[in-house]
Ligand SMILES: O=C(O)Cc1cc(O)ccc1O
């Protein structure tokens with residue numbers, strides 16, 4: 001049996017039980033085996049064809065059959081809303097979160113650090129970090145507010161979704177579409193990582209322009225799981241994020257009961273090692289857009305609601321060039337994380353599992369030590385190896401949560417202290 005189908009955004013047909021998938025129609029009068037047909041939309045019905053995303057699910061019971069939701073009382077750090085007081089235009093950075101001491105699954109292990117807009121705007125992005133040490137066994141999570149991009153930092157994740165099972169390890173990413181239920185297992189017993197929650201236009205591959213038909217993240221390297229389901233008539237809690245807050249209800253069965261599905265709205269995984277990195281072979285450090293894996297466009301052409309950008313291993317060969325990221329002020333806002341290794345613009349203080357925020361117009365770039373080293377190094381071909389940093393860049397300035405603001409490193413500004421003054425002739 002196929003475990004995964006290759007390709008980005010393909011139309012997939014898959015059934016875990018032979019004969020479960022209707023042939024030639026979506027909603028037969030009586031689907032096979034008494035299954036329930038259900039359409040899940042990722043775009044408006046009338047979206048242009050190339051942006052139209054939906055899947056048809058054939059399940060043991062309809063999603064519609066559920067008791068009312070009430071407020072979920074756990075996961076106090078997950079989606080608490082951001083600080084509304086005036087936000088100082090300071091650069092912010094965080095150490096990795098402490099490991100949980102009590103048994104904590106992925107839902108309760110989520111901490112929202114940064115967010116912008118309101119999920120109800122259908123625009124914006126939130127950056128969460130997670131630290132968990134317990135499988136989700138008798139409950140599932142579903143996000144009505146957006147798609148979830150998982151970026152593991154330590155420990156594997158098994159995402160058992162309505163549309164199939166996805167296994168990822170650090171260095172791989174996975175996307176769970178808006179509205180798709182899942183539970184997460186931790187094959188290594190614990191896991192930490194990042195989640196970018198995209199409230200806006202669906203993540204897609206960026207246009208390649210003059211790069212041509214191939215390069216960056218190639219469509220064939222994305223993998224969508226085959227249908228998989230569990231037939232469990234045990235109490236199963238659903239925790240749902242909706243309009244910015246968490247809600248709960250309990251079913252008498254697992255909703256991961258989709259026996260067959262077809263369509264082009266589905267979870268996927270991608271190995272960042274497959275990214276075809278393109279860099280300067282002459283001079284100057286290119287704009288980081290050259291490292292875009294996925295983009296969620298806004299309504300303004302070229303101005304992303306969210307870009308997922310990576311800083312992967314690569315050769316640096318540029319001549320007469322300051323090779324690390326330059327000093328800059330950006331009208332876009334930059335949240336950065338580090339999966340492993342060291343980031344070439346920060347000699348100290350940016351640890352794997354950590355996070356930084358350089359909001360719009362914040363002056364930033366290499367710290368003093370990185371600047372000194374790169375200004376004086378002999379410019380031989382040099383391989384940046386053993387590292388993977390990433391950025392969630394957005395046109396909407398981020399606001400931190402109170403939890404994040406209280407825990408920001410107190411001395412981040414010192415990273416840019418002590419630059420010698422230029423000497424004019
Ligand atoms: O600020 C950062 O470290 C991210 C970044 C990297 C880069 O190579 C160029 C610009 C940029 O914002």
Ligand SMILES: [Fe+2]
Nearest residue numbers: 330334358364
């Ligand atoms: Fe930057």
